Amino acid sequence: xxxxxxxxxxxxxxxxxxSAEKVGVEGHLKTCPxxxxxxxxxxxxxxxxxxxxxxxxxxDISRVVMAQLEPIPVISNRWLSLAILTAQIMVxxxxxxxxxxxxxxxxxxxxxxxxxxxxxxxxxxxxxxFAGLPGIIPAPGNLNLPLTNLGxxxxxxxxxxxxxxxxxxxxxxLLLAGLTQSNxxxxxxxx
Amino acid sequence: MKPWLHLxxxxxxxxxxxxxxxxxxxxxxxxxxxxxxxxxxLTGERDEAADLSQEAFLRAYRALASFDLTRPFGPWxxxxxxxxxxxxxxxxxxxxxxxxxRLNDRGESETLDLxxxxxxxxxxxxMVEKQTLIKQALLELPGHYRIVIELRHYQELSYEEIAEVxxxxxxDVKSNLxxxxxxxxxxxxxxx
Numbered sequence: 001x002x003x004x005x006x007x008x009x010x011x012x013x014x015x016x017x018x019s020a021e022k023v024g025v026e027g028h029l030k031t032c033p034x035x036x037x038x039x040x041x042x043x044x045x046x047x048x049x050x051x052x053x054x055x056x057x058x059x060d061i062s063r064v065v066m067a068q069l070e071p072i073p074v075i076s077n078r079w080l081s082l083a084i085l086t087a088q089i090m091v092x093x094x095x096x097x098x099x100x101x102x103x104x105x106x107x108x109x110x111x112x113x114x115x116x117x118x119x120x121x122x123x124x125x126x127x128x129x130f131a132g133l134p135g136i137i138p139a140p141g142n143l144n145l146p147l148t149n150l151g152x153x154x155x156x157x158x159x160x161x162x163x164x165x166x167x168x169x170x171x172x173x174l175l176l177a178g179l180t181q182s183n184x185x186x187x188x189x190x191x
Numbered sequence: 192m193k194p195w196l197h198l199x200x201x202x203x204x205x206x207x208x209x210x211x212x213x214x215x216x217x218x219x220x221x222x223x224x225x226x227x228x229x230x231x232x233l234t235g236e237r238d239e240a241a242d243l244s245q246e247a248f249l250r251a252y253r254a255l256a257s258f259d260l261t262r263p264f265g266p267w268x269x270x271x272x273x274x275x276x277x278x279x280x281x282x283x284x285x286x287x288x289x290x291x292x293r294l295n296d297r298g299e300s301e302t303l304d305l306x307x308x309x310x311x312x313x314x315x316x317x318m319v320e321k322q323t324l325i326k327q328a329l330l331e332l333p334g335h336y337r338i339v340i341e342l343r344h345y346q347e348l349s350y351e352e353i354a355e356v357x358x359x360x361x362x363d364v365k366s367n368l369x370x371x372x373x374x375x376x377x378x379x380x381x382x383x
Binding site: 006007009011014016041042044045046048049050051052053054055056057058059060061062063064065066068069110 | 212216221228241244248252322329340344345349350365369372373379
């Protein structure tokens with residue numbers, strides 16, 4: 001009588017046989033005490049291995065790891081975030097440079113009782129310098145820009161500028177919050 | 192009561208991704224014993240296993256921002272520690288004798304996590320003997336046999352999954368497992 005190979009019995013115990021092979025092995029095992037004995041010996045190894053009892057770690061690993069954790073960056077692309085932030089700062093700066101002289105002139109024209117001469121002269125020079133730069137959009141003080149010809153109340157433009165500024169600031173705050181989250185447990189535990 | 196205790200693993204990961212590192216602490220508490228035991232079975236060294244467990248949790252944490260929440264955390268962290276331990280055992284020879292020496296120095300009951308069998312010294316003795324025997328048998332195996340035993344018997348991976356983890360052909364998984372069991376059987380038959 002041909003006996004089943006030990007390798008085949010291993011595969012049988014691992015449930016790694018095709019169904020037809022499995023039926024064949026089971027049929028043979030019913031009638032062959034030698035193969036039954038061999039199967040039992042392999043199963044004994046399985047049983048011994050399954051009797052491993054979980055060991056307790058020598059110390060609380062989670063506490064030690066917690067002390068070493070750094071904050072996870074919520075925004076995965078840090079460089080992209082920094083680039084956006086830089087672009088925002090530049091746009092805000094340009095916008096301020098462009099709008100502030102115009103606002104100062106507006107105040108000078110509408111508030112004759114207040115002496116703006118010092119500030120006015122300063123910004124007039126800035127406007128002249130800015131207008132003289134090649135390749136840069138002239139400041140509104142020297143041009144009849146659409147901005148000044150739309151017929152809106154200057155106060156409305158001031159509110160729009162202020163609103164945009166707040167939007168920028170809130171956006172930046174959210175952006176920075178993602179980059180600099182703190183870890184409240186970093187100082188809590190030590191090994 | 193801490194809010195994390197009853198959250199499922201995936202929610203703990205979401206909370207960790209939002210910056211609540213305490214949630215990751217809870218996740219580690221759930222898995223640290225399993226992770227430690229994988230490392231211990233593979234290396235045979237308690238201190239080394241604890242160090243590898245730490246390293247595994249740290250690596251997992253650093254990769255958590257891009258973790259795929261549709262996949263379970265358990266198999267992932269087990270795989271990380273398995274790979275770390277595998278690298279470690281590939282770098283050295285089996286070290287059972289050193290570990291055994293240390294166990295003997297400390298006293299076996301100190302290092303074994305046993306159920307309460309106080310008042311039954313004979314049963315305790317047999318249990319300690321059996322546990323020592325299993326550890327010794329595992330550590331006697333060459334590293335590439337020990338790893339397939341670990342993955343098949345303790346992590347219950349299929350042959351295909353083992354081949355994927357170890358990056359070896361399916362036929363090698365089968366033959367390594369077969370040979371590892373044959374060695375274990377021979378060893379156990381000699382000792383018992």
